[in-house]
Amino acid sequence: MHDIPYLKKVGPEIVSAMTAVATTIRKEVPSSLPIGVQILAGANKEALSVAHAANLQYIRAEGYVFGHIGDEGYIDACAGEILRFRKSIGASDVAVLYISLIETIKAATFFDTEGVILTGKETGDEVSAELFKEVESQKLDVPILIGSGVTKENVHQFMSAHGLIVGSYFKKQGKWKEDLDVKRIVDFMSRVDNLRNEATHG
Incomplete structure (x- = not known):
């Protein structure tokens, strides 16, 4: 709520702040409850890094399949990149959830959301x-x-x-x-x- 208007590129200060907040929340919330994170706009790799560092269970990804135009500009599709990045940092236990419309749902599942x-x-x-x-x-x-x-x-x-x-x-x-x-x-x-x-x- 304090990050509008959105940027397509987020700096290291955002990633570090989100990691600190996420880590604090994870310590306070019972381990039986899943916690996720999203970083706007479309900062899916950054969100995945935060989730991995803070022991969160999922990220909410923007633009997972099909690029689109938003108020922050063009957001490119990222399924291939984000899944490879997830594997490279050893974060395969962090689920990627995708915001989807009915016509893109099957494509999202095809790309392993x-x-x-x-x-x-x-x-x-x-x-x-x-x-x-x-x-x-x-x-x-x-x-x-x-x-x-x-x-x-x-x-x-x-x-x-x-x-x-x-x-x-x-x-x-x-x-x-x-x-x-x-x-x-x-x-x-x-x-x-x-x-x-x-x-x-x-």
Whole structure:
């Protein structure tokens, strides 16, 4: 939230700061909970380096398959480069998850992504429940995660996903630039726990 407008190239100060933050978080969070990192814009090798150094479980990659134009300029596809780099630094245990649209999902799985993240058009935008169902119907061999727009009110639509990445809803007034709101976090997790209990016990 403090890195806009985005740069295509990030300096060593960003990598070192992200490593310090990630390492601190990993020490505080139980080892049973997976933690990932993304560095904008499209700094996938840097994110992989941070994840490897901080013992994180995954990165969220931008531009894994198919180059595209973003507000920061052209982002080139990186699947071949990132997978070779991952092997060269001994980070094969760090999963690469890709933000994907329905028409690129099969290409992403072909290029050995370890998961697909569905998002809205911008930060905090809700993912279409219809899109999620369509992706689920593809019966992919990789996990499907919801990466934006999840709220206490709509989380029931996405409980069958392999994971939820929640950001904006956990902030004050649901705005991504604001500070974390503990009450919103507690209310959300209470709702998730209730849904899990309902699914388990009927």
